[in-house]
Amino acid sequence: MTNKINIAVIGVGRWGVHLLRNFLAHPQVNVVAVVDPHPERLAAIKQQFNLDENVLLTTQWQYLKTVPGLTGVAIATPATTHYAFIKDALQQGYHVLAEKPLTLNPAECRELCNLAEQHHLILMVDHTYLFHPAVERGKIVVQAGKLGDLRYGYATRTHLGPVRQDVDALWDLAIHDIAIFNAWLDQIPVKVQATGTVWLQGAGEQGEMREPITIYSPSSSSSSSSSSSPSSQGLADLVWLTLTYPDGFQAYIHLCWLNPDKQRRLGIVGSLGSLIFDEMSLSSPLTLLNGEFEQQGNQFIPVNQRQIVLELETGEPLQRVCSCFVVSILNNTPSKVSSGWVGTELVEILAALTVSLQQDGKPIFLDP
Structure with a gap:
């Protein structure tokens, strides 16, 4: 029996919509929530992907804490927001796939990598190339x-x-x-x-x-x-x-x-x-x-x-990124190709x- 993980996509702008598309198509993923500050975007992706009524669509990040069994989040928001989002997600016990760059500050990157290791969570960066x-x-x-x-x-x-x-x-x-x-x-x-x-x-x-x-x-x-x-x-x-x-x-x-x-x-x-x-x-x-x-x-x-x-x-390539994130979660093994530490070096x-x-x-x- 195939194990499925519950994932939320944060940000469905120009790049986030492709993350959503790939996770929706992944056989081992249930997309359970989408967060975006623009209600019109949420309405558009609901229609575009014919999302199930059970998928939470919200402008508020905090509402994710009400989603039962949430395993991981994919974050495709402006780079200036990454540190706060990723830190909060890790503290909530979620695995994280973050759009590049990991943050805008090397010290913050190292802090997040250490936090992920302390909580035994996957922190991966979407370096698609x-x-x-x-x-x-x-x-x-x-x-x-x-x-x-x-x-x-x-x-x-x-x-x-x-x-x-x-x-x-x-x-x-x-x-x-x-x-x-x-x-x-x-x-x-x-x-x-x-x-x-x-x-x-x-x-x-x-x-x-x-x-x-x-x-x-x-x-x-x-x-x-x-x-x-x-x-x-x-x-x-x-x-x-x-x-x-x-x-x-x-x-x-x-x-x-x-x-x-x-x-x-x-x-x-x-x-x-x-x-x-x-x-x-x-x-x-x-x-x-x-x-x-x-x-x-x-x-x-x-x-x-x-x-x-x-x-x-x-x-x-992005489909490979998403699959690597899923495999890393299921095997509890960080990606050697694009871990948080690789993102920190960059x-x-x-x-x-x-x-x-x-x-x-x-x-x-x-x-x-």
């Missing part, structure tokens, strides 16, 4: 030495919106590519640098544009502020990053949500070729470009050039990048 078949296959290729000696990496993540009002382009976009580089290299950066430009939401402007969240918060107190708050100088629309890893490998990342040239492209260059993950290419998202130089006198001649489109497993990197951004690109060193 770590479950993408192309990223999984890419890690195998890199770790197998197919690229030869690794030389450098690069990534571009640009599009025209959506423009966030709770975090800047660094916190909204960079975490994806940093997570992929960390996974492929099996390393964490030791030095980071960031520069950026603010056009749309200068310091003191973005607050008026934010979505009201007062009725949404699990308590009247908000998350503690951090010296690395991403909004202290306005919300950067364009960001350039440099990550330096322990072995000297460097990755360069270009991020912008104010560019209609939509790109989702990441590559690693080695002495024997390059591995390219191009999410916008439906026919060949992961490509191995072989090629190297043969020296003839003082000339360097390209040789062994060929292009290999790598075959990938099928499956929606927030520590983003916090260091924010300090660099605020200091015009000053190199910031991270503890190994």
